[in-house]
Amino acid sequence: MNGLFNPKLANKLEQKTQPKLISEGKCDKCGRDYEEYQFKSGYSYRLGCDCKMIEQGKEMTKNFKQRQNQKEINKILSFSSENEETKNASFETYIPENENQAKAKVICERYASSFNQDNKQSLLLQGSFGLGKSHLAMSVLKEVKDKNYSVLFINLTELISKFRSTFDKDSQFTESELEKAIGQVDLMVFDDFGMNVTDYGMSKLFQIAESRVGKHNIITTNLSLKELTKTKDQQRLFSRLMSNTTGITLEGDDHRMKGFRNLT
Known part of the structure; x- marks a missing residue:
């Protein structure tokens, strides 16, 4: 099995699936520092700030109601x-x-x-x-x-x-x-x-x-x-x-x- 492992290929695959850091700063709403990452699919999230997730949760609750x-x-x-x-x-x-x-x-x-x-x-x-x-x-x-x-x-x-x-x-x-x-x-x-x-x-x-x-x-x-x-x-x-x-x-x-x- 070890003979089939390709470290370079594995590294490339890992890089493709890992999100990319696209920005960092301080949230205007909560004042917390964040790092914003983006996946290849286009989906992004902020590490350190949950404001976006909270808003999405509120919107889902509103639509359900x-x-x-x-x-x-x-x-x-x-x-x-x-x-x-x-x-x-x-x-x-x-x-x-x-x-x-x-x-x-x-x-x-x-x-x-x-x-x-x-x-x-x-x-x-x-x-x-x-x-x-x-x-x-x-x-x-x-x-x-x-x-x-x-x-x-x-x-x-x-x-x-x-x-x-x-x-x-x-x-x-x-x-x-x-x-x-x-x-x-x-x-x-x-x-x-x-x-x-x-x-x-x-x-x-x-x-x-x-x-x-x-x-x-x-x-x-x-x-x-x-x-x-x-x-x-x-x-x-x-x-x-x-x-x-x-x-x-x-x-x-x-x-x-x-x-x-x-x-x-």
Whole structure:
């Protein structure tokens, strides 16, 4: 066996696997002296300072908690308003038909890419039917969800129906559990926001709005600002939801009507 041992080759192999000292100094955070080594794979670590490992551990814990949070939310609220159009929605499949829609797409892409919990911002997507408001909102939601944030996309009418369903004896969740899920989700999309609701619906909307103040929300609506604020209650509700909100008005023709032919 000794006759097969090659000291030079062994030394070369050892050099290849050993990390290389690339820097040394004093950590700005903890003040400890360190030596930074790097492996051939590109992975590096600091000997004498654990700040980087601590940050990585915090990030892993944060991601785990976010995934667990999404699981808990999905037990109560699934993507119930998702349809064939929004299910396949992405920024790649949204084709702007004019400069206005192109600008709206850029704003939404920027919102998704810069999404974080330290800077709470919301979007209001207004415009007529068939301009891609829900498409853009779902595109944002999918990118944010890929970052391990908890998300929810739901039609406003269906949301009120879910609150009503909590009164059924066979309901799988309570009203308070539903309120908690809505309040803690990282990004909430209120699709097709309207004002034709009952007194009960309006009271629940006030509760929802209160729980979402200072958080990330996206609202899509076919209504104008005037239609959204007809009464004092509507003005109060809209005012609460518009905190730190950027308004985007989409313009153009209804893309759903492109294949329509009037044969009469």
